[in-house]
Amino acid sequence: MSADVSLGFERNHPLVEPVETPRDVSPGLDKLDQRDGGEPQVGSLGLDKLDQRGGGEPQVGSLGLDKLDQRKGLDQRKRADAARRAAAAQARAFAEADERALDGLVSVRPRSAVPRPQPVWDDAEVLVHEPVGERYRRLVLACDTIARTAQAGQFLMITVPPSGGDTILLPRPMAIHRRRPATPARPATAHGPATAATPGTVELIYGTVGRGTRALAAVPVGGNLQLTGPLGRGFEFPAATRTALLIGRGVGVCGVMGAAEDAAAAGIRTTMVLSGRNPQQLLGRTDCAELGVTVLEATDHDGSSDLAALKTRLLTEFDGTTPGRTPPDVVMVCGAGVLARLAAELGADWGVTVQASLEAHMACGLGYCHGCAAPVSTDPSVEGPLVCADGPVFDAVLPVV
Ligand SMILES: Cc1cc2nc3c(=O)[nH]c(=O)nc-3n(C[C@H](O)[C@H](O)[C@H](O)COP(=O)(O)OP(=O)(O)OC[C@H]3O[C@@H](n4cnc5c(N)ncnc54)[C@H](O)[C@@H]3O)c2cc1C
Numbered sequence: 442m443s444a445d446v447s448l449g450f451e452r453n454h455p456l457v458e459p460v461e462t463p464r465d466v467s468p469g470l471d472k473l474d475q476r477d478g479g480e481p482q483v484g485s486l487g488l489d490k491l492d493q494r495g496g497g498e499p500q501v502g503s504l505g506l507d508k509l510d511q512r513k514g515l516d517q518r519k520r521a522d523a524a525r526r527a528a529a530a531q532a533r534a535f536a537e538a539d540e541r542a543l544d545g546l547v548s549v550r551p552r553s554a555v556p557r558p559q560p561v562w563d564d565a566e567v568l569v570h571e572p573v574g575e576r577y578r579r580l581v582l583a584c585d586t587i588a589r590t591a592q593a594g595q596f597l598m599i600t601v602p603p604s605g606g607d608t609i610l611l612p613r614p615m616a617i618h619r620r621r622p623a624t625p626a627r628p629a630t631a632h633g634p635a636t637a638a639t640p641g642t643v644e645l646i647y648g649t650v651g652r653g654t655r656a657l658a659a660v661p662v663g664g665n666l667q668l669t670g671p672l673g674r675g676f677e678f679p680a681a682t683r684t685a686l687l688i689g690r691g692v693g694v695c696g697v698m699g700a701a702e703d704a705a706a707a708g709i710r711t712t713m714v715l716s717g718r719n720p721q722q723l724l725g726r727t728d729c730a731e732l733g734v735t736v737l738e739a740t741d742h743d744g745s746s747d748l749a750a751l752k753t754r755l756l757t758e759f760d761g762t763t764p765g766r767t768p769p770d771v772v773m774v775c776g777a778g779v780l781a782r783l784a785a786e787l788g789a790d791w792g793v794t795v796q797a798s799l800e801a802h803m804a805c806g807l808g809y810c811h812g813c814a815a816p817v818s819t820d821p822s823v824e825g826p827l828v829c830a831d832g833p834v835f836d837a838v839l840p841v842v
């Protein structure tokens with residue numbers, strides 16, 4: 442069931458993923474992973490060594506078993522506290538790095554000639570809800586209207602039903618990872634077991650990071666979710682684009698996958714960087730194979746996500762020495778501020794347009810609450826752009842120094 446949602450305005454203007462755990466490589470990238478909720482890697486904090494140093498074998502006789510148990514409990518609590526503190530400090534460091542990376546970088550994209558679709562409210566049936574790898578979950582929702590109208594890079598606001606006595610008041614924003622509209626040949630009403638490829642659906646992929654996403658994970662197949670969308674200003678290929686480079690980090694891959702769908706439909710030769718903590722957690726390989734997109738994997742595990750290493754690799758990949766290595770006509774990025782800056786540096790080298798999808802905490806997603814200010818400096822007397830209504834996709838150009 443769908444109903445129009447009036448935005449009540451049309452603004453003139455038009456995402457980077459969160460945190461992981463302490464890492465030795467590519468520090469700026471793990472901000473994405475915070476959001477993805479990785480457990481702190483206690484071993485990497487050196488706490489195991491601390492325990493070894495503190496102790497040798499416990500002297501059971503002299504301490505007594507009760508005392509030994511107490512000490513064990515205390516040690517565990519201390520370790521957990523230290524890990525929490527380290528993870529929080531790392532999260533702050535990554536947030537600051539991302540904020541610095543976006544400083545002066547993004548601006549609202551010029552008004553598009555293509556009108557934005559009218560958002561709808563939809564009570565969508567959950568057709569598939571399953572784990573994807575170690576960290577994520579896939580949701581396939583029956584909502585053909587949104588599948589038909591959503592533009593690449595747009596998002597939905599999902600109202601999460603109460604779970605275990607917890608009421609989630611505000612809806613949560615999620616990127617539309619895949620759009621699979623029904624066609625006359627493949628109607629939405631087709632029977633048979635639902636799969637990710639069922640027509641008349643959209644696919645989302647999310648990490649469980651807090652109350653909202655934990656409650657979302659409890660929604661059963663056959664249940665319903667209230668959606669509002671499609672929302673925001675998405676990615677748009679400049680006229681005459683022949684080649685494109687897409688960059689996604691963690692669930693930020695979902696932010697750019699719609700652009701890969703559009704590129705495939707338009708015959709645009711596309712390469713996508715899939716970045717993540719380790720190869721097991723990379724999203725999007727199957728989608729890219731289906732869409733004919735060339736994949737470059739970049740992980741913290743082997744250091745290939747390190748920003749300098751990635752930049753060198755991409756400059757080499759697109760060094761113009763053969764027709765197949767011509768620099769792309771456009772770069773589109775989602776998942777980390779530091780990656781948006783890297784994309785802007787590449788765009789400056791190649792003289793091409795860069796579009797970056799940003800993320801913000803959102804209460805309404807509709808431009809009403811004014812709580813998602815974009816990091817764009819404006820005249821202080823004028824309200825600045827909003828990520829939900831003027832983005833999430835912005836132009837990214839290196840500031841002139
Ligand atoms: C346009 C847009 C598209 C998004 N697409 C996806 C997606 O495809 N898949 C996905 O897993 N997530 C996506 N997100 C992020 C997702 O909305 C949040 O992870 C989710 O709202 C967290 O809700 P929660 O109640 O579980 O977490 P909370 O309890 O609210 O927070 C848990 C932790 O996550 C952080 N966090 C929460 N929301 C955000 C946010 N918006 N940005 C950065 N950090 C956040 C908090 O600071 C906190 O550290 C998107 C966000 C936006 C704005």
Ligand code: FES
Binds near residue numbers: 804806807809
């Ligand atoms: S989330 Fe309410 S204005 Fe952007």
